[in-house]
Each structure stands twice: as structure tokens, then as C-alpha cells.
Amino acid sequence: MRQKEVMILTGAGQIGMAIARRMGAGKTIIVGDKKPENAQAVAKILNEAGYDALPMEMDLSDRKSILSLLEKAQERGPMTMLVNAAGVSPSQAPIETILKVDLYGTAVLLEEVGKIIASGGVGVTISSQSGHRMAQLTPEQDELLACTPPEELLALEILQPENIRDTLHAYQLAKRCNEKRVMAEAVKWGARGARINSISPGIIVTPLAIDEFNGPRGDFYKNMFANCPAGRPGTADEVANVAELLMGEKGAFITGADFLIDGGATASYFYGPLKPEV
Numbered sequence: 001m002r003q004k005e006v007m008i009l010t011g012a013g014q015i016g017m018a019i020a021r022r023m024g025a026g027k028t029i030i031v032g033d034k035k036p037e038n039a040q041a042v043a044k045i046l047n048e049a050g051y052d053a054l055p056m057e058m059d060l061s062d063r064k065s066i067l068s069l070l071e072k073a074q075e076r077g078p079m080t081m082l083v084n085a086a087g088v089s090p091s092q093a094p095i096e097t098i099l100k101v102d103l104y105g106t107a108v109l110l111e112e113v114g115k116i117i118a119s120g121g122v123g124v125t126i127s128s129q130s131g132h133r134m135a136q137l138t139p140e141q142d143e144l145l146a147c148t149p150p151e152e153l154l155a156l157e158i159l160q161p162e163n164i165r166d167t168l169h170a171y172q173l174a175k176r177c178n179e180k181r182v183m184a185e186a187v188k189w190g191a192r193g194a195r196i197n198s199i200s201p202g203i204i205v206t207p208l209a210i211d212e213f214n215g216p217r218g219d220f221y222k223n224m225f226a227n228c229p230a231g232r233p234g235t236a237d238e239v240a241n242v243a244e245l246l247m248g249e250k251g252a253f254i255t256g257a258d259f260l261i262d263g264g265a266t267a268s269y270f271y272g273p274l275k276p277e278v
């Protein structure tokens with residue numbers, strides 16, 4: 001019997017599940033999450049909706065765990081899709097964890113999947129509008145974030161504790177790094193006939209965003225969506241709309257790119273009512 005194509009979903013959260021539902025029909029969906037109960041819950045919803053999902057415990061911050069997930073996935077069939085939607089937010093974790101999961105883990109995952117993704121394969125990783133609000137880095141810093149081998153990334157000077165103000169700054173650096181890694185990886189994925197992009201959502205109502213609403217920056221985030229051009233937060237299904245374009249035939253010419261979907265919050269932050277007072 002012909003093996004089915006495999007989609008890897010890391011992060012059994014709302015955004016990941018929405019993209020899996022949009023793109024995962026007919027595939028084996030390997031659902032990896034650090035919290036096994038999250039992986040199981042999402043796999044159950046998917047399986048009860050006609051998908052073929054298999055939950056697995058995995059930790060994005062651990063190379064061994066990533067490799068074991070990929071090994072199990074490969075036993076199932078050719079890997080044609082990656083959706084990386086695992087992550088922790090500034091109110092959920094300390095600086096060190098944010099860097100280890102969101103920055104280092106994503107770099108390892110993109111590198112390792114890039115070695116085995118099938119020709120014609122496609123991936124998305126979820127970055128964040130938060131990275132777009134951070135000031136530009138120097139071209140040298142950008143290149144270091146893009147190209148430093150994953151095992152050396154966390155030793156970069158800009159990622160040392162004395163150079164990171166708080167968990168939000170760590171998150172922004174991690175998400176900026178995601179965008180740069182995607183650019184560098186797109187070159188390697190392209191050599192295999194595969195594509196990789198990132199999506200930078202603004203405020204999307206999910207458990208992660210709800211933790212932010214209830215955290216120390218709650219008022220900041222509530223003000224952000226109230227005063228962005230869209231005047232509301234977004235939904236995971238709207239992020240899946242972008243993923244559908246990037247991962248489908250119509251996205252064939254899109255790779256190494258980052259797509260901002262934030263209801264205009266970044267625009268307002270730079271040139272509108274959300275602009276911070278100096």
C-alpha cells in the first residue's frame with residue numbers, strides 16, 4: 001500500500017490546529033507538543049473530524065526530542081509539510097526558556113526538517129508581529145541570527161543576559177531570528193525543491209494570548225487591538241488563510257518570506273495612535 005504523505009505539526013495550540021485542519025486532509029498528521037494532553041486533545045479533535053492524526057510528546061527546545069519526532073514521522077511516509085506553531089510567550093516563561101524554545105528550537109527544527117523534506121514540500125513557522133515592532137538590528141547581527149549554526153546561536157553576544165531587557169525583548173529577538181532563519185533555510189530547502197516561510201500574527205485569541213491579556217502587559221495588548229486599524233484581535237482561522245496561500249499551489253513563488261497579519265497594529269505602532277510617546 002502506498003504510504004500517505006506526512007505533515008508535522010509542532011505545537012498543538014489553536015494556530016497550529018487551524019492550519020492543520022486547512023492543509024492536513026489526506027495526510028498523516030504527527031501532532032507534537034511538550035504537553036502530551038494538548039497533543040492528545042488536538043489529535044482527538046482532528047481524528048473526530050476525519051483527519052488522521054497521531055499525538056506525540058515532544059520538546060521543541062531539545063534537539064534529541066525533535067530528531068525522535070522526525071524519525072517516527074519518517075516511518076509513516078514522505079514528509080511533505082511542516083507547521084511549526086509551538087512556542088512560549090513573554091508572560092509564560094523566563095528569558096532563558098523563551099530563547100531555548102522560540103529561538104534555538106525553531107532553528108534546529110527548520111534545519112533538521114530541511115534535510116529530509118520531500119521535493120515539492122512546504123513549511124510555515126509562526127513568528128510574531130512583536131518582532132516587527134523591535135528596532136532594526138545591524139546587517140551583521142541579522143546575518144548572525146540567520147546563519148550561525150543552531151548549537152552556537154545562544155552564545156551570540158546580542159543574546160547574552162546583559163543585552164536582553166526583559167522577556168518581551170527576548171521574545172522579539174527570538175521572533176526576529178525566526179524570520180532570518182527562514183530566509184537562510186529557504187535557500188537550502190530550495191535545493192530540495194521545497195519552500196519555507198514564516199507568518200507573523202498580531203494578537204490572535206488563543207490560550208497563549210489569553211495568558212498575555214492576564215499578564216503584566218495585559219492593558220498594553222488590549223489597547224493594541226482596540227486601536228489597530230482592524231479594531232479587534234484576530235482568529236487562528238485567519239492565520240490559516242495566510243498559511244493556505246503560502247502552503248498551496250498559489251504560493252509556489254513564495255519562499256524565504258515573512259507575512260505580517262496583525263490587523264494593522266504594526267502600521268499603527270509606527271505611524272498611528274499606537275505610536276509610543278518618546
Ligand SMILES: NC(=O)c1ccc[n+]([C@@H]2O[C@H](COP(=O)([O-])OP(=O)(O)OC[C@H]3O[C@@H](n4cnc5c(N)ncnc54)[C@H](O)[C@@H]3O)[C@@H](O)[C@H]2O)c1
Pocket residue numbers: 010011012013014015016032033034035038058059060061085086087088089101126127128129130200201202203204205206207208209
Ligand atoms: N496568539 C497570539 O496572539 C500570537 C501572536 C503572535 C505569535 N504567536 C505565536 O504563535 C505560536 C502558536 O501559539 P498559539 O497562540 O497558537 O498558542 P497556544 O497556547 O494555543 O499553543 C502553543 C502550544 O505550544 C506548546 N509548547 C510550548 N512550549 C513547547 C515546547 N518547548 N515544545 C513543544 N511544544 C511547546 C504549548 O504546550 C501549546 O500547546 C507561538 O509560537 C506564538 O509565539 C501567537
